[in-house]
Amino acid sequence: MVIGVTMIKVIPGEEKAVYNELKKITGIRDVFHVFGEYDFITIIDVGSLSEINKTVDAIRENEMVTSTQTIIGAEL
Template sequence: MALGFVLIKVAPGKEKRVYDRIASLKEVEELYPLFGEYDLIAKVVVKDFEELSEVVVNKIRSIEGVVETKTLTGAKF
């Protein structure tokens, strides 16, 4: 299993539309709006880091209104 927290910047005025699109992705377990440098944070859980990359690059970044993403990956001690 791979866990990623994706910080997402959204173009002004597109926040709700982008939120709804990302929330509909089956890989996104949680999604929250933020105040500050980033507009949204998504918790993505998939089988491996290759799939995490696919979700971020091909699904999240391809949504109209997504300006930038930054992905933080989970680790085990």
């Protein structure tokens, strides 16, 4: 199991639309709207590092997403 925490910035005013799209992406377990430097934090729960990469790529494909930052953790 590999867990990723991806912090996401979006175009101002597009938060609701992005939230709805993030909820549809396979591998995203949770989506949290946050306040501060980022607009959302997603918890990605998948089986491999390559799946994390595919999920983050799917997030970045959204034209309303302006930037992402991902932290990855794995079971020992």
